[in-house]
Amino acid sequence: MDDPLETSELLAFSKTVEARSLSRAAAELGVPRATISRRLARLEERLGVRLLRRTTRSLALTDAGEALYRHARIVLDAVHHAEASVRKADGAVRGELRVSVPPMMDTSFNAMICDFGRRYPEVRLHVHSTTQYVDLQRGGYDVALRASSALEPGLVARTLARMPLLAVASPAYLEARGTPRTRRDLRSHRCMMGFARGELPQTHWPSSGGKFQVEGALFTNDLLLLCDAALQGLGIALLPQQIVRPHLESGALRHVLPGAIQADSHIAVVYAEREFMPPQLRAFIDAVMAWGGENLLPRADAPKPKRAAKSGLRPRSISPGGPRRASG
Template sequence: MDRITAAQVFVSIAERGSMIAAAEAQGMSRAMVTRYLAEMEEWAGARLLHRSTRRLSLTDAGDVTLARCRAMLELAGAMPVAADDVASPQGLLRIACSQSLAQTTLAPAITAFLRQYPRVTVDVQVDSRAVNLVEQRIDLALRITNALEPNLIARSLAVCESVACAAPAYLAAYGTPAHPHELAGHNCLTYTYFGKSLWQFTDADGEAVSVPVGGNLSANEDTVLLRAAVAGAGVVMQPVYSVARLIADGDLVPLLPTYVPQSMGIHGIYTSRQHMAPALRAMLDFLLDWFATDPTWLSVSNVRPK
């Protein structure tokens, strides 16, 4: 048995959730996929999949085998340099991203990327929810979070800093909070997904401060909350990259100068490390460098309450 091919087939089945999709992805017949799966189960000495009329799911042994197959394929792929590893990046790259990150950050980064790699075409899918990469055929999802699921394949790209802020008109009417705990008495604009939000800060001594906040407006997209804050609806916690220009223009006022809101990681999530398309590899490398060196992105880190 070709165990490398069997491992590739099994990983493909697990990632795509069906034998037919795996057969299409591997360029082989359904019968051949079934044969390789049977040989993989014989090699593993256990049943690897629960089969039903609707979908396939991994058994406990399948979970363990999937992790080992991925590791084996990554090691095998690191041996001889594959032809596509040295090929010029080209083709379609589908990227999923939140609206605010897409508009303020990803758009200029992709523009610079496409100048460097003119044979690549990028399709950006804007979605505030976490996407299913396989089902939606997404090559790369950019996610801002500190709680990645352990089974995801991800690359850390940057740190996203946040700032609490409000419009001058709101502060004139309701006062300026001097301590995070005072936010509990303000109309705070929150994300729908989080219910009763808990905003977390660190004070000048490094001590953590957490305060539950809420208000009369929530939304599942941060640009809605941002525009409402500019109109004077309340206090909002936003990524610094989203509010930097509004703060510079005086439309929003940063709050709590001695308290630093919790930062979050910006991650690039993709389906497989082995045989990664040159365009995807190039985009990940480019974004890592872009976040670290681009003066426009770095300048937003200087936005601090005064």
Template sequence: MHMPTISSQASNGPNGPNGPSGPPTTESLSGMVAFVRAAESGSFVAAGRALGLSASAVGKSVMRLEAKLGVQLLNRTTRRIGLTHEGARFFARCKRMLADLEEAENELFHSTSSPRGRLRISAPSLGTRLLLPLVPEFRRRYPDIELDIDFSDRVVDVTQEGYDAVIRTGRLADSQLLARPLAQYGPVIVGSPAYFAGHGEPATPGDLEGHACIRFRSPTSGRPEPWRFAREDHTFAIDPHATLTFNDMEAVLAACISGLGLACVPDFVAKSAIEGGMLRAVLGAHMRTEGVFQILWPPSRHEAPRLRAFIDHVASRLGGLPSHEVRFRAA
């Protein structure tokens, strides 16, 4: 995000530099810029590096803002800084205000035709298989956008942690975020040609008892995830005996490709291996698509052109779902 330059001169309007009322001053705006950068990075040093200032200058700017407001915004330790309760609320407002200012600048300089700036996205770790193939074309189309993607299964707070958008699956917590569906996915049972040559193919889910099964252990529950199947108008789950268990889906896939057993993985994870002949899907008549990837982002009166460009690009390439956008609320 492009932000105004921090001035070292205090504003001395009619209320003085620490006046409790009146319109925002240049000093207040500079303090907000420093505060947001420091809160996002967790460090005055990192914030100073981003703003082209010393850590001391950033720290003093935030202190002047705190003095003006009469409230502590950041907790300081020797290693890191973090938001206070009041600081978290103020951070969200500052982010929106600075985003509005940036959008106003974009409109003045006609930058909507060429989106630019830093874009922070959070995605699940398996999202690498969905998003990375889309990055080269996105970079060619939008060379002025700095794309920063955090691949992690940790649930982030979009607003407080400074993300522009998140990509998530499954049941989502109650939220005021906007959402757009990107792609459906479902489980698939796969094995290598070598494994099937030696052990045969299961014809029904019940046949899995006679096969070596490679299980994925959920990082949330700590237990192997059940294998889900469809029967007429309902689904059911089984827990096949595991000959191997991993807490990493890529390890599950690699072991399956090596011929060590059958695996139940998301279809997009196995897609390239199936197309390349390294794996073969079985029990397809017993499987059902059951998940949706969605991209979620905070509502804004002036949505940044770079965010719109990313949403449209990813949705169009992953495609097949209606392009409607909704304000998400959990059922």
């Protein structure tokens, strides 16, 4: 029987996939670039397949590489957890933690991160801010904050808050273009849209009965830009109540179509379901849940974890109107 694949080769391969660069992978592992190249070459030779398509500027996974990467992450995570379970039993929280967050986090979240760093100085914390809907397992992240509780199989989500979504516009815009009374009226209005999963321009807004198509005049994944554009009279934007509340109270914005659009924006902390949860991940999740309970309004009314169905199907795109159960 053939000997099992070497962990060093799998690690070189996985790091290269995640870093998308041999040089960056070598830097993260603290080895020469030539070492990474040799390990990848040995791995491909041993398996008899091409795993990566390499050019001078990019790396791309082959179908075989895609399959190997999924299994390699499981193996490497298991090795890491086995090591962590016996390395030190002194109760200290230590190790590496990779976190993905949206770019719209406020000063209270930053203060929570700083407090976490002071409480657990032996944790190497990586906080990556992105509008992209990251793949935790493929991207090598331990935990993510998402404006949704939709799940891929094998993930757990804990809801931090649910905030109503409101369609808003400035008084000047409504005076010039008229106030829409029905969803059909939006055809003659400038609607300002976000991006589904941070990637594709939205084509629909949510309603109590599902969703309806909307023609967008401005697209951005920056909610503050959408709010500013509405304040400047550029059109109608659909935004979380927490963002627009002070502008509604001051009269700078008005709520339109209150009966036609009834949906919530969900904020959830998402992590991989696993039998052994590293102490640093558990401590961080506890810190995030405490932060959410104190700083997000309204408070979450269903903080219990939920698990995605065990299926091989891919999740569908989500809208700001809240999660849709992944069935494909």
